[in-house]
Amino acid sequence: xxxxxxxxxxxxxxxxxxxxxxxxxxxxxxxxxxxxxxxxxxxxxxxxxxxxxxxxxxxxxxxxxxxxxxxxxxxxxxxxxxxxxxxxxxxxxxxxxxxxxxxxxxxxxxxxxxxxxxxxxxxxxxxxxxxxxxxxxxxxxxxxxxxxxxxxxxxxxxxxxxxxxxxxxxxxxxxxxxxxxxxxxxxxxxxxxxxxxxxxxxxxxxxxxxxxxxxxxxxxxxxxxxxxxxxxxxxxxxxxxxxxxxxxxxxxxxxxxxx
Amino acid sequence: xxxxxxxxxxxxxxxxxxxxxxxxxxxxxxxxxxxxxxxxxxxxxxxxxxxxxxxxxxxxxxxxxxxxxxxxxxxxxxxxxxxxxxxxxxxxxxxxxxxxxxxxxxxxxxxxxxxxxxxxxxxxxxxxxxxxxxxxxxxxxxxxxxxxxxxxxxxxxxxxxxxxxxxxxxxxxxxxxxxxxxxxxxxxxxxxxxxxxxxxxxxxxxxxxxxxxxxxxxxxxxxxxxxxxxxxxxxxxxxxxxxxxxxxxxxxxxxxxxxxxxxxxxxxxxxxxxxxxx
Numbered sequence: 194x195x196x197x198x199x200x201x202x203x204x205x206x207x208x209x210x211x212x213x214x215x216x217x218x219x220x221x222x223x224x225x226x227x228x229x230x231x232x233x234x235x236x237x238x239x240x241x242x243x244x245x246x247x248x249x250x251x252x253x254x255x256x257x258x259x260x261x262x263x264x265x266x267x268x269x270x271x272x273x274x275x276x277x278x279x280x281x282x283x284x285x286x287x288x289x290x291x292x293x294x295x296x297x298x299x300x301x302x303x304x305x306x307x308x309x310x311x312x313x314x315x316x317x318x319x320x321x322x323x324x325x326x327x328x329x330x331x332x333x334x335x336x337x338x339x340x341x342x343x344x345x346x347x348x349x350x351x352x353x354x355x356x357x358x359x360x361x362x363x364x365x366x367x368x369x370x371x372x373x374x375x376x377x378x379x380x381x382x383x384x385x386x387x388x389x390x391x392x393x394x395x396x397x398x399x400x401x402x403x404x405x406x407x408x409x410x411x412x413x414x415x416x417x418x419x420x421x422x423x424x425x426x427x428x429x430x431x432x433x434x435x436x437x438x439x440x441x442x443x444x445x446x447x448x449x450x451x452x
Numbered sequence: 453x454x455x456x457x458x459x460x461x462x463x464x465x466x467x468x469x470x471x472x473x474x475x476x477x478x479x480x481x482x483x484x485x486x487x488x489x490x491x492x493x494x495x496x497x498x499x500x501x502x503x504x505x506x507x508x509x510x511x512x513x514x515x516x517x518x519x520x521x522x523x524x525x526x527x528x529x530x531x532x533x534x535x536x537x538x539x540x541x542x543x544x545x546x547x548x549x550x551x552x553x554x555x556x557x558x559x560x561x562x563x564x565x566x567x568x569x570x571x572x573x574x575x576x577x578x579x580x581x582x583x584x585x586x587x588x589x590x591x592x593x594x595x596x597x598x599x600x601x602x603x604x605x606x607x608x609x610x611x612x613x614x615x616x617x618x619x620x621x622x623x624x625x626x627x628x629x630x631x632x633x634x635x636x637x638x639x640x641x642x643x644x645x646x647x648x649x650x651x652x653x654x655x656x657x658x659x660x661x662x663x664x665x666x667x668x669x670x671x672x673x674x675x676x677x678x679x680x681x682x683x684x685x686x687x688x689x690x691x692x693x694x695x696x697x698x699x700x701x702x703x704x705x706x707x708x709x710x711x712x713x714x715x716x717x718x719x720x721x722x723x724x725x726x727x728x729x730x
Contacts, residue, residue: 245633267635277626280725281648291634294644324728342634 195220202253213239214404226379228393236404237382241350245271270344274351276331278323285319291342309337329360349381373419390437509695517695537679545604553609557616578610582668595676607668608661615657619650652726659715666708
């Protein structure tokens with residue numbers, strides 16, 4: 194039973210002649226980590242913005258638990274590419290922000306925020322200022338903040354895109370650990386093929402002009418990591434490499450068609 | 453001096469003695485030295501009789517007059533009473549301006565209709581020098597405290613409202629979206645995201661407003677007042693009491709300087725994230 198459903202979604206910017214997304218249908222169920230992979234211009238950010246409720250589709254229906262999505266809400270937590278944290282608050286207050294908005298008493302929300310910080314390996318960072326954190330730490334605070342509000346689904350907008358390669362790998366592994374422990378369904382967009390293949394339980398490949406789904410894959414590399422296998426062993430597994438090359442080939446064949 | 457501290461460098465005194473001295477001469481010290489030089493020049497031209505005391509009294513006379521003013525007073529009031537009159541006017545004007553200009557700025561920055569109504573009004577009156585509409589205010593409100601506070605209020609209102617609106621318009625959209633996807637209502641967005649984001653701009657607006665307000669106030673007191681620093685300077689000038697004039701100008705400058713420094717300190721304390729990469 195799908196938790197989040199997108200039925201034949203199209204989207205078009207006001208004044209544009211071509212739609213950015215055309216006829217997209219996606220189901221996201223519990224236990225799933227769905228990755229939308231695509232080059233720039235394939236409408237993946239638009240897709241995330243639609244699910245988050247920041248923009249409305251021009252056609253089609255988005256439902257969460259059968260209820261149509263209308264505007265942003267705490268049910269759909271978002272982790273942004275640039276952390277989007279509030280620098281006038283310390284780390285703990287940032288993580289507790291969603292609970293503060295919901296009117297949860299201070300003591301209670303701080304307990305929850307500390308749990309979330311521990312979950313992302315930032316225990317003890319409570320009173321740090323945002324500008325004292327590294328890029329990876331900020332993304333972890335962003336993840337903890339989204340999780341603290343206990344959303345039904347977690348949306349991640351190229352969350353590791355601005356990080357260096359080493360930090361990105363660490364963050365991917367951290368995300369899989371958090372995903373396994375919290376059992377939150379995740380919808381993540383990226384343009385990094387290896388990241389997509391490593392993380393996804395379900396991968397959709399988007400092609401531009403207009404944004405459409407050209408390939409759907411079910412994968413298990415992320416689950417294997419979550420079950421204890423090492424990341425390096427998985428990424429050097431011939432099956433992993435084969436899948437990566439297959440997706441890469443798909444991306445390039447789409448490029449040539451559109452060019 | 454350094455060559456005493458570093459006896460080993462006596463052989464090469466030029467390279468080793470001069471460079472550390474240059475480094476230790478901070479910008480602040482350069483400023484202090486400039487002021488000291490200026491004071492010395494003032495003392496020199498008056499002590500040698502190059503300029504008559506009627507035009508420029510010596511520093512010692514101004515200081516003496518300052519003591520006299522602070523203890524016995526001039527024109528029925530002590531220096532403190534004149535100072536208090538001026539400060540309470542600007543304090544009231546500033547207080548009302550902050551209380552009204554910040555909400556107005558938020559409205560202009562976040563609401564299309566409010567912007568349509570208020571923006572042209574503010575942009576219309578803002579470039580008018582406040583002293584140009586002071587006569588009209590005096591006709592409407594008389595020569596009492598109200599007209600002066602109103603004048604200051606109007607002078608400070610525009611810079612704060614405009615700076616607030618700019619701050620609101622430049623709020624990072626990602627922060628707004630983040631708060632919305634955490635369930636923020638419209639009021640919570642203003643309280644938790646928009647207002648703190650705009651705070652650096654608001655404080656800059658207050659700084660600009662205070663500068664404009666202070667010069668407007670003193671000028672207004674020169675024209676229409678029976679107390680205040682501007683009045684003190686103006687009435688002293690009429691009787692050619694130059695030392696009171698000079699003293700008054702120095703006090704006015706000191707207050708302006710203190711307000712500027714105070715606000716900068718406030719800015720550092722309230723918005724420590726401003727200018728940080730985050």
